[in-house]
Amino acid sequence: GAVVSQHPSWVICKSGTSVKIECRSLDFQATTMFWYRQFPKQSLMLMATSNEGSKATYEQGVEKDKFLINHASLTLSTLTVTSAHPEDSSFYICSANNPLLGSGANVLTFGAGSRLTVL
Amino acid sequence: GESVGLHLPTLSVQEGDNSIINCAYSNSASDYFIWYKQESGKGPQFIIDIRSNMDKRQGQRVTVLLNKTVKHLSLQIAATQPGDSAVYFCAETYGGATNKLIFGTGTLLAVQP
Numbered sequence: 001g002a003v004v005s006q007h008p009s010w011v012i013c014k015s016g017t018s019v020k021i022e023c024r025s026l027d028f029q030a031t032t033m034f035w036y037r038q039f040p041k042q043s044l045m046l047m048a049t050s051n052e053g054s055k056a057t058y059e060q061g062v063e064k065d066k067f068l069i070n071h072a073s074l075t076l077s078t079l080t081v082t083s084a085h086p087e088d089s090s091f092y093i094c095s096a097n098n099p100l101l102g103s104g105a106n107v108l109t110f111g112a113g114s115r116l117t118v119l
Numbered sequence: 120g121e122s123v124g125l126h127l128p129t130l131s132v133q134e135g136d137n138s139i140i141n142c143a144y145s146n147s148a149s150d151y152f153i154w155y156k157q158e159s160g161k162g163p164q165f166i167i168d169i170r171s172n173m174d175k176r177q178g179q180r181v182t183v184l185l186n187k188t189v190k191h192l193s194l195q196i197a198a199t200q201p202g203d204s205a206v207y208f209c210a211e212t213y214g215g216a217t218n219k220l221i222f223g224t225g226t227l228l229a230v231q232p
Contacts (some may be wrong), residue, residue: 006162034219041127043208044163044222093162095220107153108220110162 003027004096006111013084014119020080021114023094029074030096034108035067038091050077050094084118091115127206129227138196140226142209147190149211153220154183154194157206166194166207196228204230 003026031052036044049057056069068080091113098109132138150171155163169176169183176183182195192209210220
């Protein structure tokens with residue numbers, strides 16, 4: 001149980017185009033989802049907190065106009081990389097709080113990630 | 120503050136040996152810690168967690184130790200298997216209302232047959 005699904009798992013696009021990545025909680029509701037970015041051989045960097053029905057909260061240094069986040073329902077958050085450039089190429093991973101895991105309320109279940117390559 | 124990973128440290132062990140992966144966390148106010156395992160090209164998977172009011176917690180083949188005095192966390196894996204080969208991240212959280220997890224640098228565990 002408590003699966004987070006991401007789509008697409010990989011995408012290649014041309015520079016200047018926009019790409020949308022979907023994150024779904026399949027068998028539980030998630031009022032909050034988190035978007036991370038990971039470059040090769042590096043750690044996960046939190047980009048933003050996606051809040052259902054309200055604006056996302058972005059981490060310092062993350063451009064909210066470039067990385068548009070929409071959390072329109074309790075099971076879906078989307079990340080749109082607008083006017084993508086080669087430096088946006090990365091592994092984007094979403095997560096949601098999993099009430100079934102661990103001993104606390106902060107255990108995140110992660111999606112499988114979406115690898116974006118911008119040519 | 121956030122931990123930024125630049126290069127992944129690597130721990131190489133023989134199959135069957137015990138592995139110890141270390142993590143230094145950054146925020147003395149953090150009150151909850153989680154270890155994740157990430158295989159190549161996949162999202163992180165939960166391994167084990169520990170609250171700050173504990174100093175040790177055991178799972179199946181894994182043990183997490185917490186030393187708040189020196190802000191140090193370790194993950195011990197008993198009888199390491201080839202399937203344990205992956206990158207291991209510790210994550211800390213504070214300000215629980217937002218449930219933000221901040222990840223450490225990560226350690227690549229390479230299990231030699």
